[in-house]
Amino acid sequence: MRHLLTLLIAAIFITSCKHVTETTPAQKDQALINYVNPFIGTGGHGHTYPGATMPFGMMQLSPDTRLDGWDGCSGYHYDDEYIYGFSHTHLSGTGVSDYGDILLMPSNTILFNNGANGKKGYRDHFSHDNEIAQPGYYKVHLDSTNIDVELTVSQRSGVHKYAFAKADSLNNYLIIDLDHRDEVLSASWEVIKEDDDQKLFTEMQGHRHSKAWASKQLLYYYLKTSHPFKYIKDPQSKSNKVALKFENPSNEPVIIKIGISAVDEKGAKQNLETEIGDKTFEQVKATVQSTWEKQLEKIIVESDNTTYKTNFYTSLYHTMLAPNIYQDIDGRYRGMDLEIHQTTDFDYYSVFSLWDTYRAAHPLYTIIEEQRTNDFINTFIAKYDEGGIMPIWDLSGNYTGCMIGYHAVPVIADAYIKGIRDYDTDRAFEAMLHSASQDKLGLDSYKKYGFIPTEMEAESVSKTLEYAYDDWTIAIMAQERGDEESYKSFIQRAQNYKNVYDPKSGFMRGRMRNSWFSPFDPYEVNFNYTEANSWQYSFYVPQDVSGFIDLVGDKKAMDKKLDALFTAQQETSGRHQQDITGLIGQYAHGNEPSHHMAYLYNFIHKPWKTQKRVHEILTTMYKDTPDGISGNEDCGQMSAWYVLSSLGFYPVTPGSNTYAIGTPLFDKATIYLENGNNFTIEASNVSDSNIHIKNASINGKAHPYSYINHKDIMAGGLLQFDMSSTPGRWGKHPAHSPKTAITEHLIVAAPFIASGDITFTENTTVALQSTDKDAEIYFALKEDGETFKRYRKPITITSDTELRTYAISRHGKSATISTPFHKINDAYKVTLETTYANEYSAGGENALIDGIRGSKEYRSGTWQGYNNKDVVATLDLGEVKKINAIATSFLQDQRSWIFYPTEVSFFTSIDGTTFTPYYSQDIDATIESEETLIKTVAASQDEQAARYIKVIAKTVGDLPSWHLGHTYDGKSWIFIDELIVK
Template sequence: MKIKFLFFFILVVLLVGCHQQPTISKAQKEKSLTSYVNPFIGTGGHGHTYPGATLPFGMMQLSPDTRLDGWDGCSGYHYSDSEIYGFSHTHLSGTGVSDYGDILLMPTNKVIFNNGADGKEGYKSKFSHEQEVAAPGYYKVFLEDTNINIELTVAERSGIHKYTFPEKEKQVLIVDLEHRDEVLDAKLTVDSNTEISGYRHSKAWATNQQLFFTIQFSKPFTKVTFLKDKKEGKQVKAAFEFDENTGNTIELAVAISPVDVNGAKKNLQQEIAGKTFEQVKKNAQQVWEQQLEKIVVEDASNDNKVNFYTAMYHTMIAPNLYQDVDGRYRGMDLKVHETNDFQYYTVFSLWDTYRATHPLYTLIEQERTNDFINTFLAKYDEGGIMPIWDLAGCYTGCMIGYHAVPVIADAYMKGIRNYDTSKAFEAMKHSAVQDKLGLESYKKYGFIPVEKESESVSKTLEYAYDDWTIARMAKALENEEDYKTYIKRAQNYKNVFDPQSQFMRGRFRNTWFTPFDPYEVNFNYTEANSWQYSFYVPQDISGFIKLLGGKKQLETNLDKLFTANDSTSGRHQVDITGLIGQYAHGNEPSHHMAYLYNFVNKPHKTQERIRQILTEQYTNTPDGISGNEDCGQMSAWYIFSSLGFYPVTPASNQYIIGNPLFKKTTIYLENGKDFTVVAHHLSTENTYIEKVLLNGKLLDRTFIHHQEIIEGGVLEFFMTNTPSEWGTKEGQEPVTSIDEYEIVPAPFIAKGDIAFKGSTKLTLENVDKEATIYYALNEGNFLKYTTPIQVSEKGTLQVYAEKNGNKSATITTDLYKIDPNVTIDLQTTYANQYNAGGKNALIDGVLGANDFRTGTWQGYFDTDLVAVVDLGKEKWLEYIQVNFLEDQRSWIFLPTEIEYLISSDGKTYTTLTKTKLHTTEPRENVSIEKVGYAFKGKTARYVKVIAKKLGNLPEWHLGYKHDGKSWLFVDEIQIR
């Protein structure tokens, strides 16, 4: 009897167990995954993608060029265009700066070298989207003006053009090496009547891009004509004519190399020699199918699957292979190197991609992640530092942070370590100890003062996160000394947090930058305003919550973020798009914010916002991406978020749970295991999570670990139509917290003027209310601060704070006394973002530096400067000087005319001098023009300065095509 009962009990347990852990099948594809990819998504709006043929992470991007320049011409193609200039072999995907577009080929029916951009007859042709096809590894279009059908396909470093001409009509191929960016040097060599080769060295974003090529024709040309008979130089174009009686189809096999022509020929020989167009196309499609199969989704919505697989496609376009088949590549020193130990890449848009794209690669591209890191270390050896944004062997000097660092730390913490880890750690620290880009101040003060470096708030915040990832790796390497150093630096975000406004703000001469408007886009932030950077503390969200005053305050601030007015003030910033309140999904600093509700135990609010973003900001249309695609980051956000989780803090090994979009998804891992995500009861109404099971067990936390995915298994979401209690209890939330080596933030001047008349009272405060503040005037002894400091003379103020024996940095501020009798009447209006300290900025004794972004210049946009200085009484005058900044690349021009006038009564003025300046002459360098006028001496009380704006930018300036207007930057009216 007991045996029967025991058997019955075991059976019940097994049945219950089977019920609790149902067998979940893997997601299966219904048809070819490449059929879901729509390469036209992102080619409209501001997505800046291209529709042409490329392979995953390939060197060649063979695509049509419909636009030669401009913000929305960065990829060379925009969906709103109706004319094609030709087909070039390199393109950037989703970036914000134009480059590439190398080696343009265009079939036509006459010998003509003008591209037609000037409105005159040219080789460009009209086309329509109705006769255009794009798919992974393949592109097709019909040229209406010449009735030529174009097909393109690619291998990794090579590709094939297939042109079908009308029968018995003239067949001409234009090879244009001048197309697109500035040519430094080019050469075209005719090797035979079926083969040409050459090179193109150019300058744009990459200051010295060297590209070599070879082209083989499927039939011999009968005649070649060179523009101006030049085969090399800066204007190399050639027209090749073919016999129309020998067939109406021509195929061109093209290969490129960053090394030399021989490299290009080897690439062609190994990849496509002897293969037909259809063979190369079929292989390209197979390669893409295998890539896309790394994640398989099941869903009833075709548009959702199109958005997903197009996003997968976009994350696999860059970085780009930058190495020939023989292992040679061109390094950051522009010398030729060789390795067969790893594949070498370029196009690392790291400010964007460290957030989600590279974390995605740690799941589905682990071996390639090793190659990426080995590439970073090679670039470190070749160029002296790891890249921030590299392109074709060049440092572009673009964007902020040192974000190769978190890519390495994230991979290392996840066990991806097929590289020299000691060298990697050395290179990480090397990036952090430089003195450029504000780092000198950052290391000294724990933040970057506004007057020392532009974009100071964003740089401080992003450096602090990067430093945390160094600390994480130091801890893993059992290096306590480096851990201590960098975990302290990871807390520097506290130094730019203003406790009164609860925003991250610039510290200008140790005061808060004023007047402050969180909606204002200004030089304190990178492509953003204070709203869009004030939640960026992914490494210490617990510490951030403490600064705010608790979880409820962070929740409130997030609610305000998503419901704020959806317009910005200040500078027009084209990157700020996809606004939901002040959350800007079209730009990367906002990407983690919707997930922060999980950290305050309000996961249902994360679920609401994630579903909103997934369904509203991504559509199956050409403008279906709300901002620049940015080499995969916009798409990586979609991939992670649609799976149901997101890496808010790369290198933490946590993924924060959001809201799954698909009924079933399976990630096929490189270790042979798979991880399946299932959403039960999912519908348009059931958008909230009721409960979650991980491998059949209830998951009582709102995050999962990287290792839980890598080990394989099943994550089940049970969806409902109302918010549930899941994840709302204390302890169920994700946590990032810095609990050791707490720093003492530096005190700031909360009230009072550093440039004053008569006297001022300076009130000091600290973010940490428990810290004791000390101060010293004019390098005297330090005193404990208890009450506001009365200051009546010019001098210096030094401050620091101390707590539990730990001291903050010491901050020194120069104090300026303005002659109390002198006043200024600004009769024209300056831009608030360039106020230089306010209405007295031009008479406060503080001179502007060479960088306009440091806040020491007063800026006037498309406005004359008219200012009257009242000296308080009549004085004997002999000299007047005003300083102006010239930085033409930033649209800052000198005035066309400067007039100095004087008056005794403020009504009747006498002109002393009018000076005309050569404003429109192009100049590369930034300079300060000191416009002084010495005269024999006159008595006057009032001095008027009139500086006439340039207004419309000159025709040679990049901004001219955008109806650009000029800025006047002025500082310090000096009267003696």
């Protein structure tokens, strides 16, 4: 009996275990494309488009409702009431405009004006009530002309379907506008004859070469029509606009089939004929929607919450809109040298928004798009071969010069560490090393000092931090490859974040002439950071969270600092930065540098705080509405955060092979992997109140860890969460928390000037400090030559000199930092009657006489900036002197809204009350120029007596009508530096 009882208990135990470890994968309850709402992100600042495209497709066939402006980057905004037409290329969620190529607009009359200038034009009114958007399909009714438009696509080609009103059977027109949107460098259209007698045509080809964000975009097209047409040229245009009049007596739907290519018209035609050929509109639509369904089936979620499912599948859809394939059907493509290349070994892509997407989108691809990840990396290597460097933000064969870091590097390293290696790994590593060895974008200073001084390069703090992370990924790949020399070099560079941490304020801060940038306000958005302030960059050390915690103090201090981040006042100071949105305190979910921060609580053993914040972000920053994305969607990054976080985990440190666990949003989700396995996440009792993880298991085995390994996902299986409304003990033990730590080849942070003035009148007392508590500091003044002394007490400086300093500890020696000190005449004093912008203080009240001249980089911290106001400054020489000449300098960088003043006047005075005109110069400051220039206004006269010198520089004020910023009611800046009197 006892034996039977034992067997019975064992059977029950086995059955119970089997019940726990085996589960049915998540099932879809209807077609997943039904849960995609392409209008999400088309309002607010999401910058997405609603039109038809294939997954990662070359063609994005979508309506254009907006011609310019920041919220018109995708060509469409939900607030608009008019459609200008339907163009074939669009960017998804970017912060800069481009594309909108080859505009087609059906009409019942011939109008070549687009109507944007108030004149009658071809644009047409529409209502969202008569608009449908689905993956691969778009439909709208044009109210003014009573035309129904439908659009669908293949990879490199698309189909328009126009149903004209019955009354317009003899007036079926199509307007083709090649001038639409960005600046045209050249354009052409050429009809291809079918019937010489009738002079009717059914085919057309041409090109459009344009300039915008991409300085030279080359695009070719080939189109076929279902009905023959005659063409009418625009009498006001050389060649860039044409109208087609269709012969359609039965008033059948008019079908336009079009192929595009970056190579030539032949490629466009071949793309069209191969992909679409004789297929009907409905057949093309069925194919693209079937393709989308298969793509979305890579992850299936179960939930009774339709809004959550809509947000999920729309997010997953958005992650698959870019990068875009940039290669013809025969393998030809236009490379970064703008020459034609060919390969059939891999698919070649463009539109890599890497500063955004390396954080979560590319890690997501390593899970659900392994082969495409290989193609992406093969593309990076090809771009390196063609253009000399891997892309940072490339667009249509162009380096845009946008954003910071070299973030193709972590994409490669993350894939390599995860075993994705179907590319030349030696060549890839060579390209990674090459990216990190440049001497531009602050890298020369970064390599020399271990940080970027603010006076050397703009956005110095952000660049230092992001370079350090990129370098860590090089180090871990080098270690995996057995390259100890590279590993040591780059693991040391990965610690350079220590050089921009200010221990007194507890923030990452700019170092200007080896002093901390001041006045300092962590809420201030200024040129030290990329689209952010110090709050939003001071937690960016994903490669060494343990080392960062040590800098902050300890885990309690880190906990307090994270809490302060999420509860700080939401307002920012300094310049207005449109990208800083989706604020919870100073956490800015609408911009990428914040995306990992909620997960940092896991690293200090408080995962329930991560769960609380992640659930808050998931449910408040994403909505099923046009403005349902809290910031620019950014080519999939904003959506990838949602996809991964709603599943229950997130890659805080791509390249580490681990994901921090947050909180799942769905009852069940299954990831279908390319290796044939599937990985299911089940969350029992999950709800909007049950957001905390009580227990977790993987394949029936208890999982007390607040992180999960990549290999566990790829092996397939079952991750189970038992959810609760209250925090439990799960994930609290230090041994169960995620960790990133650099423990060998430690560096010594370079010492900094903790107090003392770089420019001074009588003398200044300089105190030195290091973030390394055990480091010894050494210094030498210019007059000391090469003799360095141990720093023991503050140094008094009384004349012009140069201070050199370094630190030594058991880990080695820091870089030597040199700082020039400048003594100003004791009697000189500047009075400013207008107020400079704090972020462009150039050091404060004495900036105009500090002896430090501004360069052509306005964000170097050496120019004093005034927004929309005249500059009025008076220099007191201390006594009456003989004056021979007066001069001052101004910067022009119109792209950055910085203009010369319209008038500069000098005045002199004996008593400081009565001023006599000395010199005046008018400047035609609004002449359009793309050059960055420095203009010195100088005047010399016969010697005269004066004690006071006044300069007045008058502002342009409102930006001129030709300037892009004019549409934002933008105001111009004056940047002035150094008032010189002889």
